[in-house]
Amino acid sequence: MSLPDILRRRDAPPRLPKRERTRRQLVAAAIAAFSRHGVADTTMQQIADAAGVTTGTVYNHYRAKSEIVSAVAVSIAHAIRERSAPARTVLRTGAEQIAAGCRRYLGLAESSPSWALLVLEVAAVDPTFRKTISGFVLAELRRGLRRNEFSVVSEAAALDLVIGATMEGMRRIALGQAHKRHAAHVITAILRALGLTTARAERLATKPLPLFTAEAER
Amino acid sequence: MSLPDILRRRDAPPRLPKRERTRRQLVAAAIAAFSRHGVADTTMQQIADAAGVTTGTVYNHYRAKSEIVSAVAVSIAHAIRERSAPARTVLRTGAEQIAAGCRRYLGLAESSPSWALLVLEVAAVDPTFRKTISGFVLAELRRGLRRNEFSVVSEAAALDLVIGATMEGMRRIALGQAHKRHAAHVITAILRALGLTTARAERLATKPLPLFTAEAER
Amino acid sequence: MSLPDILRRRDAPPRLPKRERTRRQLVAAAIAAFSRHGVADTTMQQIADAAGVTTGTVYNHYRAKSEIVSAVAVSIAHAIRERSAPARTVLRTGAEQIAAGCRRYLGLAESSPSWALLVLEVAAVDPTFRKTISGFVLAELRRGLRRNEFSVVSEAAALDLVIGATMEGMRRIALGQAHKRHAAHVITAILRALGLTTARAERLATKPLPLFTAEAER
Amino acid sequence: MSLPDILRRRDAPPRLPKRERTRRQLVAAAIAAFSRHGVADTTMQQIADAAGVTTGTVYNHYRAKSEIVSAVAVSIAHAIRERSAPARTVLRTGAEQIAAGCRRYLGLAESSPSWALLVLEVAAVDPTFRKTISGFVLAELRRGLRRNEFSVVSEAAALDLVIGATMEGMRRIALGQAHKRHAAHVITAILRALGLTTARAERLATKPLPLFTAEAER
DNA sequence: GATGAATGAGTTTTCATTCAT
């Protein structure tokens, strides 16, 4: 169990050069190991074992554990981003995009708690993940601002709120301490903070939005 | 540099039994060491050195490093709580209390970045801290709800948002990546999520509130 | 087999504090291990095993292998110095002192070749040994100069010659490639370089001199 | 910086077969790497990098690192030997030859300290080098003996003294701990040990002798 | 309660060497 099912590629991966293939193997193995034991308690040996190589090989590709953590952070952020790419093309408003983005992460916390905890741990330990995600959210936030959907005091504060609230929501869900509608509640609160009316926020928070597949277009 | 100045006791501490005195010394030393090197990279030896004792002594008081981390978590939460107690009695509304609470943490991130990063690390590592803080916030949230200051979809979602946004704000400030009015912006966004009007949220976010001293009563 | 027999203490060592006792154990163990496997090929584990402690203990006392090598260097230089102290008091002239000093080392190369090779390896790797020995030789050289026994162009060159020739002589003897009178020949050559007549040099090089025990005084 | 300037070939090298060319490249790269980091701390990777090839290629030419060290030893000894060959033909006496030989090495320690330290390390580690050099010195020593310039107790002792003193002198010079006339002083001391009068030793030690170029013949 | 030396299992890391391409 490395990535949640929904994040797994279905198309056969194109033949990659060996170095790149091994790196992917290692990242996948690291994700698996990290979710099992936690980042701090995972050893390079365990990652190597999971990838079916020796520790020496791991160090041929990453000079330290922290580099693998960063690679994992990037990989996770991009995996979600890529899997949701077709679905995102359907979402016209910034509000919908943000709502869908939060729901993806909160939904994954429901379906794969250990994966969510891994994301939280990686985010706590490594700046890469937060940096990558911020870029994505910021783009959607600006789209909403351009279209006058949002009114915010500052972009930075809005970013902090969207990301912070979503991560806390993920944690609560992943730890099994959440009401089953928690995801929707968190999204509602976030959207209100961005200036939406309560009604519109609630509607968007519960409205079926395409998340990982472009259902609407099929 | 253990606790930020504002958190240091000014009144002479009551004479405590020796065992308790040593424990406090150790926690203070741990806080100092943790903020310098990070929790994971602080050794028991460093804590012992900072406390002016030997490792053996540390283990006479705490059975494991994780126990010290928990003790630090509790200590930090209560230190802020206690120092702000007189100020809090002046705050009548839940909104004011929440605004003041967030501002305390965000303000400390400005004045003591390394200490703020420690709080974030402790919160990520130790469940105790988040639990304690949640209790405090929840009480203030409910006060606001009782007085119809807030309208929220769910208490849990509101908690996640308040705590999540505040922590992200602290991180940005502590890392020096924040605009100087960031704290106010974050608080505004939070209060809007709780249902306050933008105008009222902004007013509260910038209004001078008693934080650590009960100025109003003087 | 740590030090050659002649260098072992016969008098019971005074009770030392534990830390110091362990350090001596470790140095003795290192000497044993180094002579068996060579400095470069000796592991900290082997030193620990030889001392009957764990690697952790070794690192409690010496932060790196190089520190142990230095400790060994100092220990060897001082061991010989101390064991020959009573004998040295009988030697009146600088020439006798130098001859005796060289002969001590060359003689030990005959009786303990592996120990001699250890000395050579340590001297090659660590500056400590050479520094310590230089101090001793220099004192004797100056005594000879004050008494007009020697005439040299420069103290430094004389030092280099005495030490360099002795070490090369030790190597040849230890490797079993030397004529049995090699030690005397090397000493003769050295003394001539210091300005002694050939006749006097040969006489001193073969004359029985007290080396490790103050036989003359008994 | 592989070899000191004076040791670099000026004449165009004869066209060598490719295998041999690569081997020379590797040895040159090894010399450069060894003088920078020391033999023990140089990795095969560094040698490969310096030679502009991959580690695999290194192993196509040398079966082990120790083989490279030996190749370097031989290469250095012969490089000096070859470069000094024309100059040597002019030197008629054994004493001059020995003086010139020592001065070459001591002079190189002045102009290329790191290279000198490499020579000392190689001499300590690899028996080949010392053997080769001994052969050279022995020939010159015997020439002097045949011509009654020297009077020595034994050839072996004389060899040890010449080589030992020169190496110690090189070390002192390379470490920057030597008086600027140290080379001459060491050579004087050596020649006296071989039986020359002080006056003659000093004259030879300071007399301009052709070292690397056959100046006299120009 | 305090000490601090010792533990020892564990981890990261290194590198000479091999080998399929």
Place this chain on the structure above:
DNA sequence: AATGAATGAAAACTCATTCAT
């Protein structure tokens, strides 16, 4: 011959924890 990824065995070093004094 060259490549360079992979190996794997080992080595250094760390540090939470124990325990005799």
